[in-house]
Amino acid sequence: DLPWKLYIPPLQRPPGFQNFDYFHPTFLYESVWNLLVFGLLSALTVDATLAEMNQVYWQGAASLGLSRWGTILGIMLPAARLGVFTGIILGIGRALGETMLVLMVCGNVPQIPDTLFAPIRTLPANIALEMAFALGNHRSSLFVTGLLLLAVSLFLALLAEAIAEEKHIY
Helix, strand or coil, rough: CCCCCCCCCHHCCCCCCCCCCCHHHHHHHHHHHHHHHHHHHHHHHHHHHHCCCHHHHHHHHHHCCCCCHHHHHHHHHHHHHHHHHHHHHHHHHHHHCCCCHHHHHEECCCCCCCCCCCCCCHHHHHHHHEEEEEEHHHHHHHHHHHHHHHHHHHHHHHHHHHHHHHCCCC
């Protein structure tokens, strides 16, 4: 039995969850966070990658009589796939470091979740909440947590840089 319940009408329930009447609000919060991250990834990645593409692609597609969407889907996106992939990796690194939205959205419960929809507290939120009063080993463990997040972000940035070096736009 959930202390907080979110009723979703049967017609609006996700596929595979039609038999469930109530959902934990974390389901809603995770959906909002996913929409935020997806919007960030798609807007920044595709816009930046298409903006750096050479004008020769646009002019060649126009001379062939392709429409704007035909040019984007048939020529620009396949040519920019490495840039889009690099942007997705960097967006994942950005999402890993998100603190306050995740703190408000995911329930802020410092425990290991037992189900997919259980409330959680992420590592950046844990550092932000506990650093003010941490002493001794507790403070040291928060710094180690920060180093772990830094290592993951550095790995993602280096991976994105390695992929970006393979990209050749003529």
